[in-house]
Amino acid sequence: MTESYKIVTNSTNDEEKVDLDFINEEVTEKAYKFHSSFPQYNPTPLVELKNLATMFGVKDIFVKDESYRFGLNAFKVLGGSFAIGKYIAEKLGLDIDDLPYEKLISKEVKDKLGDITFITATDGNHGRGVAWAAHELQQNCVVIMPSGSALERRDNIRALGAKCDIMDDLNYDECVRLANKYAEENDWVMVQDTAWDGYEEIPTWIIQGYSTLAKEAKEQLEDKNQLPTHIFLQAGVGSFATGVTGYFASSYKGDKKPFMGLVEPEKANCNFITAEANDGKIHNVTGKMDTIMAGLACGEPVTVGWPVLKSYADAFLSIPDSAAARGMRIYGNPLKDDTRIISGESGAATMGALSEILQRKDLEEIKNKLHLDENSVILLISTEGDTDFAHYRKVVWDGYYTNDEDYQYKIMR
Ligand SMILES: Cc1ncc(COP(=O)(O)O)c(C=O)c1O
Numbered sequence: 001m002t003e004s005y006k007i008v009t010n011s012t013n014d015e016e017k018v019d020l021d022f023i024n025e026e027v028t029e030k031a032y033k034f035h036s037s038f039p040q041y042n043p044t045p046l047v048e049l050k051n052l053a054t055m056f057g058v059k060d061i062f063v064k065d066e067s068y069r070f071g072l073n074a075f076k077v078l079g080g081s082f083a084i085g086k087y088i089a090e091k092l093g094l095d096i097d098d099l100p101y102e103k104l105i106s107k108e109v110k111d112k113l114g115d116i117t118f119i120t121a122t123d124g125n126h127g128r129g130v131a132w133a134a135h136e137l138q139q140n141c142v143v144i145m146p147s148g149s150a151l152e153r154r155d156n157i158r159a160l161g162a163k164c165d166i167m168d169d170l171n172y173d174e175c176v177r178l179a180n181k182y183a184e185e186n187d188w189v190m191v192q193d194t195a196w197d198g199y200e201e202i203p204t205w206i207i208q209g210y211s212t213l214a215k216e217a218k219e220q221l222e223d224k225n226q227l228p229t230h231i232f233l234q235a236g237v238g239s240f241a242t243g244v245t246g247y248f249a250s251s252y253k254g255d256k257k258p259f260m261g262l263v264e265p266e267k268a269n270c271n272f273i274t275a276e277a278n279d280g281k282i283h284n285v286t287g288k289m290d291t292i293m294a295g296l297a298c299g300e301p302v303t304v305g306w307p308v309l310k311s312y313a314d315a316f317l318s319i320p321d322s323a324a325a326r327g328m329r330i331y332g333n334p335l336k337d338d339t340r341i342i343s344g345e346s347g348a349a350t351m352g353a354l355s356e357i358l359q360r361k362d363l364e365e366i367k368n369k370l371h372l373d374e375n376s377v378i379l380l381i382s383t384e385g386d387t388d389f390a391h392y393r394k395v396v397w398d399g400y401y402t403n404d405e406d407y408q409y410k411i412m413r
Pocket residue numbers: 074076123125126193234235236237238239240241294295296298346347383384
């Protein structure tokens with residue numbers, strides 16, 4: 001429904017913008033070098049949806065399909081693995097450049113480190129990435145999940161040898177606090193994908209780790225002689241969006257910088273309300289964040305990332321669940337010879353939002369505020385595959401979460 005879509009455009013002027021000191025091309029090189037030393041490493045595919053672009057009246061649409069990342073069905077492992085690598089490098093007094101995969105998993109390193117337990121809170125994807133990295137290093141891992149988490153996601157984490165439980169009655173942010181308490185009590189290492197005052201080093205490394213995919217996307221686009229005019233990024237706490245926004249803002253300066261749009265579920269739109277308030281404070285969403293976009297169900301913006309987003313994200317969008325469901329169906333049912341993409345609820349949020357904004361007459365004002373037109377070359381990132389297999393089918397096969405009844409009449413373009 002129209003009222004479910006909201007937009008705030010950024011009014012930060014150039015003098016107010018922060019320096020990109022912790023997320024830029026140089027640090028991305030380090031993250032990329034680290035990740036590409038893994039035997040599982042391959043750049044994920046960049047898919048061109050030419051027929052869809054024609055139908056939507058834009059020049060081109062490119063989608064980076066992160067379901068192929070390290071066989072884990074989501075991009076998140078890029079952050080957790082880099083943070084763990086950086087943590088170990090610091091512990092051993094090494095530069096991360098001197099700790100490629102072979103050395104990281106060596107007996108020599110394990111003997112020096114002894115036993116470590118890594119702990120994290122997760123909706124699923126981040127925890128799976130941390131559990132995977134801990135498993136590769138033959139270290140221990142404890143993962144805490146919020147109430148309502150999919151059992152399939154929990155079981156995927158357990159399969160990597162981690163101790164993993166779903167907490168009844170705790171939301172994501174409460175699970176983060178519980179994980180932090182356990183870490184302090186037991187001297188475990190907390191590897192969390194969000195930051196707060198006093199806990200900023202590991203989240204910063206996680207943000208840097210995510211930027212590997214941005215570098216890949218930029219190079220893949222350049223190979224096709226393409227420069228994106230728009231990039232849309234889904235946000236939970238905003239760490240992923242910070243990594244990608246920071247990288248692109250650092251490598252494409254001035255007029256070349258693409259228009260960057262953040263997309264959040266209306267029930268967990270903490271970055272959106274923070275941008276909307278524009279009062280120099282961070283604003284949280286509390287309570288049960290009941291959205292199908294489980295990976296984006298976070299109520300507290302990442303403190304280290306927010307200044308980057310406030311400076312370089314051009315628009316903040318708040319969208320309904322029906323948009324994400326539509327995105328999943330569009331990706332799964334391509335036009336003509338466009339490539340099929342299997343994208344989960346959080347992965348497809350940006351495609352769903354874009355499709356409705358480009359097609360619905362009643363969203364024309366938002367389209368104009370995003371400066372979308374026939375010259376737009378759009379980059380989206382499908383950040384996960386069908387990480388909740390059963391729910392994926394409910395949406396794509398059985399049509400769960402379709403929009404309201406007069407929907408047909410709104411698709412007028
Ligand atoms: C599939 C997926 N996409 C996007 C995000 C958003 O990342 P962030 O919380 O860093 O904003 C998540 C977070 O878990 C996710 O699982």
